[in-house]
Amino acid sequence: MTQRLDSPPLTPEPRAACAAQPLQHTPQRRAILRRLRSRPSIKGSVLALLALLAVVLLAPWLAPQNPYDLAALDFLDGRLAPGSQSASGATYWLGTDDQGRDMLSAILYGLRISLVVGLSAVGLAALIGSLIGLFAAYRGGAIDALLMRVVDFILGFPSMLVALVLLAAIGRGVDKVILAIVLVQWANYARIMRARALQERKKEYVEAARNLGFSAWRIMTRHLLPNCIAPVLVFATIQIANAIALEATLSFLGVGVPITEPSLGLLIANGFDYLLSGEYWISMFPGLALLALILSINLLGDRLRAALDPRS
Numbered sequence: 001m002t003q004r005l006d007s008p009p010l011t012p013e014p015r016a017a018c019a020a021q022p023l024q025h026t027p028q029r030r031a032i033l034r035r036l037r038s039r040p041s042i043k044g045s046v047l048a049l050l051a052l053l054a055v056v057l058l059a060p061w062l063a064p065q066n067p068y069d070l071a072a073l074d075f076l077d078g079r080l081a082p083g084s085q086s087a088s089g090a091t092y093w094l095g096t097d098d099q100g101r102d103m104l105s106a107i108l109y110g111l112r113i114s115l116v117v118g119l120s121a122v123g124l125a126a127l128i129g130s131l132i133g134l135f136a137a138y139r140g141g142a143i144d145a146l147l148m149r150v151v152d153f154i155l156g157f158p159s160m161l162v163a164l165v166l167l168a169a170i171g172r173g174v175d176k177v178i179l180a181i182v183l184v185q186w187a188n189y190a191r192i193m194r195a196r197a198l199q200e201r202k203k204e205y206v207e208a209a210r211n212l213g214f215s216a217w218r219i220m221t222r223h224l225l226p227n228c229i230a231p232v233l234v235f236a237t238i239q240i241a242n243a244i245a246l247e248a249t250l251s252f253l254g255v256g257v258p259i260t261e262p263s264l265g266l267l268i269a270n271g272f273d274y275l276l277s278g279e280y281w282i283s284m285f286p287g288l289a290l291l292a293l294i295l296s297i298n299l300l301g302d303r304l305r306a307a308l309d310p311r312s
Contacts, residue, residue, distance in 0.1 A: 045300035063105035106262040121181035129189025137197030238301035
């Protein structure tokens, strides 16, 4: 093919622009956004979670009592039934626990801890696992084999058992619970990201980016990652509920959040001994709050998976 003398010279910029254009996959992303907007169930789930998040963030102003303030607790108000009033005239709509702590206030603060643990743990695990899986898929060879053997080794142990051993070694605390959940969950994201990246790296836009001399980091983060992130986001949404349930279980077993913080798992454990005596509210209301939180997140994850599935 010849070039006319009066035509502008061919420069690398148009070729770079043409090569970069397929990396955006604009029609595919527009189709995904249309599917997300057209599903009322997704909108309802998002609005419910946003409302719950707003209530949790406003807990210091909405809660009738500060469950962290031990000086404000009155043991004479311990184990009051829902709707009871204290000597000072305060109404405990969901009753009190054995320490005289208002259950409504404790649940609001407990939801706050659960969301902090779930979002922080999943965010860190997804970031670490996605980068490792993306790097393994892009490099391939011995590095890929070595990293995947590490992933298989971690996934070979039950998450609960590993978290129990870690927390027994490093102690209790919100930050330590987050660290334990990250260490047992990052391998799942690495496997999912690697599987998707192995499909994407064979496509023409990746080869075009290599021929243009782009660095490996740029190809992985700016070109491969945006086209591989959808299944990771869906899995992460569901894993938030699993992380919250894992934190509640660890706290219920006494190795998670300290007793000075009203975690939902601790609240359920505190009232477990009183179930047979008829004082059901100490465990039932925190359990219902935990169940509602997990179900709403799982519902959102299922709707997202259905919307992002090309076969749906």
